[in-house]
Amino acid sequence: MKVSLLLMFVCVFISACQQSDEQDLNGKQVVVTTGATDNAVSAESSSLPTDLIPASMQRAGDAVAGKHALINQPIVSCGIPLSAMKQLDANPLYTFSEREGEAAQLAYNLNLVEDEQGVQIAASNCLTCHAAPLFGELVIGLGNEFLDFTTNASAVVEQSGALVSGESETQAWEKFANRIAAIAPYIQMQTAGVNPANNLTFALMAHRDPQNMQWHEEPLIKPPPQLAPPVSVPPWWRMKKKHAMFWMGEGRGDHASIMMTAAILCADSKQDVQKLDAIAPDIRTYIESIEPPVYPFEIDSTLAQQGKKVFEDTCSACHGTYGEQVSYPNRIVPIDVVGTDPSLIEFAFGDGQAYVEWFNQSLFAELAQVYPSKGYVAPPLDGIWATAPFLHNGSVPTIRALLNSPTRPSLWRHEVTDSASKTQFNQSDLGWNFIDLANNAEASAGVGAAWVYDTRVKGYSNTGHQFGDGLSAAQRDAVIEYLKTL
Amino acid sequence: MVEVALSFYGSNRFWHVLGRCKYRFCLLGAATLALTACSEGGSQPTRNAADYPDQFRQQAEVIAQGLKRLRESPSTKDWLVDSSTPAAFVQPGAPFETWLFLALMRDQHGRRYAMQQRLARLKVTDERAEAISQWNFSDVLALDYRLEPVGGHSAIDTHTVQQADRVALSLAGTSAAQSKLWIGGFTTTKTTKKTTQRQCEASYSIQTPQLNLLFEQFSCASEQRASTILVTRSESMRVSGEYRFQGRDLVLDGRGWLERAWGVPPDTNQSAVVFDRAWLWLEDTADIQLQRSRRRSGRGPMISTGSVSKPSLSGRSDVGRDQTAPSTLTQVVFADGAAQIGTHTFPSEFRLTEPSHAIDVVLTSTHTPETAGGIELNRLMAVAIEGSHTGVGFVSYAVTKGLTSDVPE
Structure with missing residues (x-):
């Protein structure tokens, strides 16, 4: 299994439109934008059913700050200690030149995070699933349809522990390894290429109190089935048009709030969620700015x-x-x-x-x-x-x-x-x-x-x-x- | 990718051997003279010792200091000269190489034997020494060898450990031209027969004072790579040879494995996770290789993975060209038994189950309190297999309890 699959987290983002004066989790005013598209092709123009998803209020953000947060901030706050990751993947193929210091040496899908003990950690960001190399170039927003989740995710993380030593690094690694061990049974797929995003999120929910976010070793609600339903990872550049997230359109309302649920592997308190919430609108705005790649071959x-x-x-x-x-x-x-x-x-x-x-x-x-x-x-x-x-x-x-x-x-x-x-x-x-x-x-x-x-x-x-x-x-x-x- | 690479260093006894080696080098310093030249100007690009993980760096520095003392305090003693300029390390920047040979065999009377031999080679200077003498201490060879009976027949005194200090007696060396390594009377020679992308036919001749074995390899080894470690791992090979014991010649036949590694090893003595390994010969049925990860803390999951290959021929010499490709064991559970060897803190029994292959066996160590020896970082022991299948094998168990901060003499 590739190193990138050590850390699998799915952040499904979306963008959309309109205005409101509600407050977010940090108590700030919600700014609302107006959608770039509308339901111009009306249901009346076809004989299909008329279940059209209405636009919903979104918090405005800064796209530049959003990209910076996406590749530098602790989207997920736990992972593999940097010292171990450097041994696992010393020369990643794709990195970000705009990163600085040790972070510049990390693969595109890993952010440099520091825990409470001062341990530097390589933690996954959303790009493990939401970016992919295409013809030799990394395309942010392209769903990676070639990830292999057919093996036990916990096995890979446990093996990485052989490169971890010292009390503080071991503690940092063990927190991550414990979480992966808890969700691993639910994210193993029958086929390489498809993604266990739904089951991953469900497994994280199952172990948490929805109000205070406290993690419980034993699930609080019935875990999802171990045969994870496969999903294809949709490209992010679609999100500027979509009013709801996910294949069934079930993610309604503020998309920045919804996308955070996929990043709560180690967010264990309301305060942790508030930290995520502080950057989520910027990231959503960045996603909204992404354009699809141009077809590189001839077109008749x-x-x-x-x-x-x-x-x-x-x-x-x-x-x-x-x-x-x-x-x-x-x-x-x-x-x-x-x-x-x-x-x-x-x-x-x-x-x-x-x-x-x-x-x-x-x-x-x-x-x-x-x-x-x-x-x-x-x-x-x-x-x-x-x-x-x-x-x-x-x-x-x-x-x-x-x-x-x-x-x-x-x-x-x-x-x-x-x-x-x-x-x-x-x-x-x-x-x-x-x-x-x-x-x-x-x-x-x-x-x-x-x-x-x-x-x-x-x-x-x-x-x-x-x-x-x-x-x-x-x-x-x-x-x-x-x-x-x- | 990393699985075997990491587990390899978690399962070897090299540190134990080298741990002894470092003390004996101090003794050597009083007796050996400036034949240990480490000249400047080597062209081989290598890493500095400071780049290595702590444990490795400490070992390398101890040895380097010993060499310095040897140069500063020359002796007039003459020594045999049989070493040549050592062959280059396989990979630049890989200061550590090992060859682990494992063999499980029967003699003509049906008695079973298990042989393990690990050769290790460690670069101790950053320059490759010129051959201004036949002595060369730019690297150190170590050998750990054991041949033991399995299954209750009379014990044979075959327990031998040759350590790195034999280097100082100039009885060790390497030769690229002949693909040969030797330490004292222990010699390993590789003969390449055919190498293509899909075929890697080779043989390895292992000679000890009493044992001659030939490992025959028909398929290419699988390669496991991490940033600092590379391990190649063979499928089972046919093993044949002779053992000279108490004036009798015993004819041996069976199968074996080779793991070859290069790299900069991590500090497995303190790592959060250790690996246990097993190589099993379920007679006339299958060969199995297993690995289990286990946290040093004792918490968390133990995760077992493995592969099985089935020989297409029957009989004792059933390993060869027609052996099937290995397939993954998907439901394998490799559990410790409660029994321990004497007062040691490692188990003497293991249970292996794999429902999809109808495997449910108990692996029992051949070690007794009398033969177990001291506690080592890793215990590589022959096991007898009983249950749904019979056979023999090896288990490498990473010891996490009862160790002191220093490696016992």
Whole structure:
């Protein structure tokens, strides 16, 4: 397992719009901004259900300060002592030149933090999941779809303890190791590439008092199921258009408050949360400023123009419009319409209600609420070309397969384990090269088995979203070409 | 990635051997003369001792000081000359190399034996010495060797430990050209047969005053890398040879492993986590390699991981080209038994379960209070296996209790 996976925390951020005069957790006035987009494509323009998510109040922040906080402040306050981390990963491939001192030598997804004993710690920031190398460059905001959570996260952290010595460093390491040991059973995945973000957050909630944030070694509410539902990590640049966070649109209200819940691994008091809250609006504002990468290969502009027409006739009612007439409806498509894997929804309306209640009784509920829907949000498609695999569970390897459901592989394996090589990117189908194992279970064993995506596993289904099936081959080609321009 | 690399240093006895070595170097200082030249101008880029972790640096400094005394207080005593200029360290900046050979064998009468031999090489100066004499103290070799019976047959006096002070008797050396290391009568020679990206055929000849063994390697070793450590770890190899004991020649056959490491070792004596290891031969069934992490504090989870490979042939010489690739043991639990060896603080029994492979066995140490010796940082002991499977193996147990701050003589 890569060093970056030692520390896995998911901060899912969002941005949006409007104004208010409420107060945040630090007692400061909430400043409200107005949204850059609206529901320009109205529900009336299609025959789809009309569950459109309204915009919600957001606290304003400073994007520059937000990036600085993101890569320098203690997003997560525990981790591996710096002395050990330097032995584990002495020469990380991607670092931030704007960092200073020892921090400048840390990998992009680790922040330098100092604990109460003065121990310097390499602690994860949000970029472990929300940044990824793409063709040799680190792209902040691109969800990393090549992380491997198929092994026991606790095992890696425990092993790192062999590099930790001395009383204060051991104490610092042990706090982190204990927390990871508590949540590790719930964040192990069947397949490399998909993310256990939901279960991670649930596991953190289960061990905490929602009001005073005190950590309990034994869970206070029933822990999530150990078969974690897989999620694909959505890119941050979508957030400027979205009114709600997460695939079901359940994160409503102040997104800065919601995103903090994924960073509470070692936030053990209201004061700790207030420290996070002080920087969260800036970070949210920074995320709102991020733009998607530009498609780096040639585009047939004539074909793309043809695709635009097809897209707007077929897809825009849910996914919005792009170019000069920007719109995004923030539409929740009911599960019986979209037909994709229902596991997230089933859990949210089953045992997951405990977590909904936890949040809505917690410190974070002062400005935000969790409100799951019985459907999935059709996301904005900016930069969609870079975000394979597709659907909320990452079950479909290419856009072409997404738009032609009978051709989707039911058992497939990533041909690559990172997004580094341009030659491994399929420009025709928009996705990373993969091998269709054609239900050959034997072919899925042995070397690379962790990278096999089995759509027969609960939560991993590739059904639904059949809206492209009716396209002709030429129309499909045109839409794919158009998507490269977004 | 780091798993084996870290565990390796957590499971060896090198520090114990070197701990003894450092005292004996003081004795050497009174007797050895300026043959220990450490000349300037070496071209090999190396790290300074100050860059090393504390424990390593302390050891290196003690040895370097001993060498300085040797130069300042020359002796007129003549010594044998059989060392050559040592081969370069494999990696620049890696002042520490080890070779751990483990073998589990039967003789022609069905009696079982376990052999462990660890060679360690430590750079003690930052310059590679010129061969102005055949003496060279730019590095030190240490050897820890033991051949013991497993399973109740009569004890054979094979317990031998050759320590680093043999270097001072000029009976140790390394040779890159012949891929050879030797300490006194103990010699290890590698012969490379075929090396491609997928094939790494080689043999290792191990010779001791009484034992000749040949390890035959057919597959490439897996590589584990961290910033300061590199470990290559073989799948099981075929082992064959002869043992000369009390005028009788015993023919040995079995299997073995080699772990080769380079790097700058961490200070495992104080680390928050230690590793236990096991290499097991479930006869006619499978070879297993295990690792377990354990906190020195005794709190927190113990996490076991492992792999199994199944030979495709039967019989004693069933290791070779057709051996299957190892697969991960997904449900392995490796637990301590309650029994201890005498008054020592480490267990004498372990229980291994792996439901998906129907494995439920007890591993019993061959050590007795009489043979266990002192407490070491790491106890590498042969074990007999009984339960759902039978066989023999090795367990390396990291001792965390009963140690003093100094390594016992």
